[in-house]
Amino acid sequence: MGKFQYFTAVSLDGFIATETDSLDWLLNAEETGTEGRIEEFYAGVGCLVMGGTTYQWILDHFEGEWPYSGTPVWVFTHHEMPVYPGGDVTLIRGEVEEFVPDFLRDAGDKDVWVMGGGELAAQFAAAGHLDELILTVMPVILGSGKRILPLAGGPRQLELLESAAVGNVLELRYVLKPSS
Numbered sequence: 001m002g003k004f005q006y007f008t009a010v011s012l013d014g015f016i017a018t019e020t021d022s023l024d025w026l027l028n029a030e031e032t033g034t035e036g037r038i039e040e041f042y043a044g045v046g047c048l049v050m051g052g053t054t055y056q057w058i059l060d061h062f063e064g065e066w067p068y069s070g071t072p073v074w075v076f077t078h079h080e081m082p083v084y085p086g087g088d089v090t091l092i093r094g095e096v097e098e099f100v101p102d103f104l105r106d107a108g109d110k111d112v113w114v115m116g117g118g119e120l121a122a123q124f125a126a127a128g129h130l131d132e133l134i135l136t137v138m139p140v141i142l143g144s145g146k147r148i149l150p151l152a153g154g155p156r157q158l159e160l161l162e163s164a165a166v167g168n169v170l171e172l173r174y175v176l177k178p179s180s
Contacts, residue, residue, distance in 0.1 A: 005133075006124070006130055006149070007113055007135075008136070011025065011142040012137060013141045015148065018142060018146070019144055019145055021057060044110055045107075045113045046072075046106060046111060047072050047073075047106040047107040048071055048072070049073075049075075049076070049112060049114050050074075050114075050120065051116065051117035054115060054120075056081065059081070065086060066084045074099065074103060076092055076094075096127045097127045097129070121148075122152070125156070126153075132175055132176070133149070133173070133176060135171070136170075137170040137171070154179075158174040158176060158177065160172065160174055
């Protein structure tokens, strides 16, 4: 059975986007030495789950072929949104828990990528369905923005599985320990 993995880039001070959901700080970053790492990770992904803000960002910034062709994508949203032409996209509303069997079915023997959106990743964690955090810590300080994982209910412990300095960034892989 696949794992639920939250794989994201993060600023050194713990933000995944600016207050206005801009990723310019990431897209305009100098070469980091991590080129090809996302493709390596993506090879193990059988299903993507994202929030509406992340999906809207993709709609606004990608042209041409759907970037996740061949992979089922589930989008949690409270808004009517178009389906990207050629994309296997399902728009859903509800609690994370009710869709977990669907995500696992679609992932098959691969993993589920909880993509973008700290709020959604926090919902997976609260439901006990966030197995790993995979972070690419970028050499930038934003000062404010969207938090990486805004968990409620106090501190949560992590166990470091792997770390590596890759070029100009630090890659970290953690398992989220159950809340006590």
